[in-house]
Amino acid sequence: MKHQPRVLIVEDEPAIAELIAVNLRHGGFDPVIAQDSASAQSELDAVLPDAILLDWMLPGQSGLALARHWRKQPRTKSIPILMLTARGDEPDKVAGLDAGADDYITKPFSPQELLARIRAVLRRRAPESVNDSVTVGELMLDAAKHRISFQNQELKLGPTEFKLLHYLMKHAERVHSRSALLDKVWGDHVFIEERTVDVHVKRLREALGSAGSMVETVRGAGYRLTSLAATSPAPAAQSGA
Missing domain, CATH: 3.40.50.2300 (Response regulator)
Structure with missing residues (x-):
């Protein structure tokens, strides 16, 4: 049944x-x-x-x-x-x-x-179908084990933030518009507003802690993940997404 x-x-x-x-x-x-x-x-x-x-x-x-x-x-x-x-x-x-x-x-x-x-x-x-591993700078993500670490310290992310980070890491240094992220991360986004992306990016930065600065806002364009993050511990980005 x-x-x-x-x-x-x-x-x-x-x-x-x-x-x-x-x-x-x-x-x-x-x-x-x-x-x-x-x-x-x-x-x-x-x-x-x-x-x-x-x-x-x-x-x-x-x-x-x-x-x-x-x-x-x-x-x-x-x-x-x-x-x-x-x-x-x-x-x-x-x-x-x-x-x-x-x-x-x-x-x-x-x-x-x-x-x-x-x-x-x-x-x-639903679980991410791609069970690969990806590394950007000192940030490492293992999709199969659902683990993320920065500077060898394990981080805890919610399922949507994990999926968002996975996509950004696999396409690092590229700028992604909110609509593109909705399409690639959320899939069927007919009822989802672009503001939702901002909220989840904010949550992602907070969960990443000192690695949060790797997720950059590109004004008028969207978001990008870069390897050029501060290597010393720093507060998570406090500004809105």
């Missing part, structure tokens, strides 16, 4: 939660509903889902706070999170992405769009 991806729906309005669940079942998913942060955590403790649909406005702990919490936990940090919210302004979208969300869906949305976005984040979560 074909595996039905399990999707945890964290939504405090029962009618909306049930409507989403019905559409997910029709779309070949196995939905589970939680109406607040406590019940959502209980569901996660019992069985890890393949993806989480997380409402921004929840009683008690907000969806934003939950996303930040789950991203810090080793057991849940790699689960794709899609924020559901009526907040459609760009600052709110950026806040959701910065909190660790993989995607952002503004209410109201169509069932077809919701299903497409879930399938897209699940495809992006």
